[in-house]
Amino acid sequence: METDSLEVVNLWATHHDSRSVVAPILLDIGELTTCFSSFDICHVVRSANGPAHICAKHACTIDRTDSWLDNTPGFLVSAMLADCPANTFNQ
Structure with missing residues (x-):
């Protein structure tokens, strides 16, 4: 997945160990990604x-x-x- 939010990329990379308002969304995404053989969030300009x-x-x-x-x-x-x-x- 690509995003222009470097903060989201960093939160994903740190395994969502945050009290950020998007942390629950990242946890939900993490659960959904178990269906894939690989998944990552990348930063794009x-x-x-x-x-x-x-x-x-x-x-x-x-x-x-x-x-x-x-x-x-x-x-x-x-x-x-x-x-x-x-x-x-x-x-």
Whole structure:
């Protein structure tokens, strides 16, 4: 898994021995990862993680929980298309 949060990477590396608010989430992720032969959380620079950054920015602007069960929001489709190298147009 890639994240632009170095704090999350460091918490994962220290086996979540923290009183951080994300520690319970990391414990849940740890339980889910037992299904995989290997799992790690890696740091990437924010510019290399555009769609995730856009989702985080969107989450900070809303005051409720959004669920996208039947449709994908336009901002996410645009971010994914912009991030996909196959969509680079040669001029």
